[in-house]
Amino acid sequence: MKCDELINPHGMRVTLCPYGARITGISVPFARDNRQMVLGYPEAEAYEDDVYYMGATVGRVANRIRNGRFELNGRTHKLSVNEGNHCLHGGTHGISQRNWQRGEATTSEVNYHYTSPAGEGGFPGCAHIQVKYQLTQNNALIVTLMARVSEACPVSLTNHSYFNLGCESVRQLSLRVAGNEYLVVDKDNVANGKTDCLSNLGQVHSVNATQLALVNEGNGLDHCILLPQEDSTEWLPWAATLEAATNGVAMHVYTDQPALQVYSSAGLGHPFTPFSAVCLEAQGINNSINLSGFCSTIVQPDRPYKRQIAFAFNHCR
Numbered sequence: 001m002k003c004d005e006l007i008n009p010h011g012m013r014v015t016l017c018p019y020g021a022r023i024t025g026i027s028v029p030f031a032r033d034n035r036q037m038v039l040g041y042p043e044a045e046a047y048e049d050d051v052y053y054m055g056a057t058v059g060r061v062a063n064r065i066r067n068g069r070f071e072l073n074g075r076t077h078k079l080s081v082n083e084g085n086h087c088l089h090g091g092t093h094g095i096s097q098r099n100w101q102r103g104e105a106t107t108s109e110v111n112y113h114y115t116s117p118a119g120e121g122g123f124p125g126c127a128h129i130q131v132k133y134q135l136t137q138n139n140a141l142i143v144t145l146m147a148r149v150s151e152a153c154p155v156s157l158t159n160h161s162y163f164n165l166g167c168e169s170v171r172q173l174s175l176r177v178a179g180n181e182y183l184v185v186d187k188d189n190v191a192n193g194k195t196d197c198l199s200n201l202g203q204v205h206s207v208n209a210t211q212l213a214l215v216n217e218g219n220g221l222d223h224c225i226l227l228p229q230e231d232s233t234e235w236l237p238w239a240a241t242l243e244a245a246t247n248g249v250a251m252h253v254y255t256d257q258p259a260l261q262v263y264s265s266a267g268l269g270h271p272f273t274p275f276s277a278v279c280l281e282a283q284g285i286n287n288s289i290n291l292s293g294f295c296s297t298i299v300q301p302d303r304p305y306k307r308q309i310a311f312a313f314n315h316c317r
Contacts, residue, residue: 001044004102004110006135012313014135019047020056020096021112021131023161028139030315032248034166037313039277052268053160056096057131057145058089060116060123061297062158062283063224063261064190070289072124072298073152079122084188089160091121095129096160109134118150125151140312147305154297155305156284158257162265162277165244165251170214170264170275172247177240177260183224183286191224191286193293198225214278220264221278224286227260229295236310240280243316250316255282255309258295282309 003024006014011029016022024044026037040055041047047054068081068091080091089096095114103111109132116127132144145157167173182201184194201223214221227239236254240262243250253260261281268274285294299305 001047003044004105005107006110006133006141007107008135008137008139010137010139012135012139014133014141016110016133017044017047018100018102018112019044020098021100021114022047022057023055023133023141023159026141026161026311026313028249028313030248031166032246034247037163037165037249037251039162039164039272041271052162052272053089053096055159055161057112057157058094058096058160059129059155059157060090060095060121060127061087061154061156061289062089062281063156063286064088064188066190066287066290068122070154072154072289075124077122077124086188086190087121094121100131103130108136123153125149125153127153127155129157131157138312139314140310143309143311145305145307145309147299149299149301149305152298152300154289155299156288156297157305157307158261158281158283159309160279160281162268162279163242163251164277165242165249166247167244168276170220170278172244173214173278174243174245175214175240175262175278177225177262178238179225179227179260181226183226183259185224185286189222191288191291193291195226214264214275220266220275222263222266223261225260225262226285227255227258229258236308239282242278242280245316248315248317250314252312252314253280253282253309254312255307257282257284257307257309259283259285261286282307
């Protein structure tokens with residue numbers, strides 16, 4: 001499998017592969033000890049057997065859809081289910097498990113394309129999906145997620161990288177988020193339409209509502225945090241900051257997505273270990289296709305989907 005590499009003048013490197021349009025490595029030159037910022041497999045071919053969405057672009061709809069079904073324009077659509085009775089990250093064979101086509105590529109930008117045929121995973125219409133990765137001179141990796149559809153259908157894409165910032169455990173990381181509310185979920189981790197304040201998770205999980213600890217009594221975090229939807233004078237609104245003080249690295253997440261799924265990797269297994277990294281998945285609302293009062297994920301043929309996520313790295317003391 002041929003991989004791609006982005007590099008900037010400061011020596012920051014990003015490696016990518018077309019299977020699932022994945023991030024397979026992020027290396028920063030200013031880290032104190034370990035320069036590798038994400039988990040990954042040593043060989044590119046191993047991603048074809050990956051079950052953790054390691055670094056992948058996920059969809060058509062990231063996160064969960066209750067009972068793998070939804071109604072749209074008077075029709076009930078039944079989806080592929082892969083987490084109990086529910087559809088997670090697009091179902092059994094989502095876009096994370098497809099070979100994407102490589103488009104234009106330079107040392108600072110790579111484009112991947114995938115066409116999801118009508119009915120794939122149970123989703124209506126054909127979806128032409130594109131992911132563009134750009135590495136800036138300011139040590140930011142910009143991920144632009146785009147989709148055009150042939151008929152109305154839900155689309156919510158994200159990147160599923162596991163960030164450890166060069167550390168061995170999430171216990172060595174600290175996290176701040178922009179939002180102060182999260183979606184309440186049922187026993188299957190599917191949103192039920194209710195929200196609650198982060199401060200009510202308990203002091204172990206939150207300090208001043210937005211300073212989140214990443215591990216609590218062995219359960220960790222797998223929470224969909226609502227991001228402020230206010231007009232921002234910034235290029236992209238700030239969503240979160242992850243820091244590894246021992247390795248001297250901070251990562252700032254910026255996005256125009258409405259939510260951030262924070263997952264502290266309790267479910268990781270061989271060849272990885274639980275709680276060894278954290279996913280910061282900027283995305284649409286968990287199960288929003290079956291809820292009212294939240295940002296819609298429905299995309300129309302005359303209104304293409306486009307969202308951006310930026311992961312910006314810098315030295316911290």
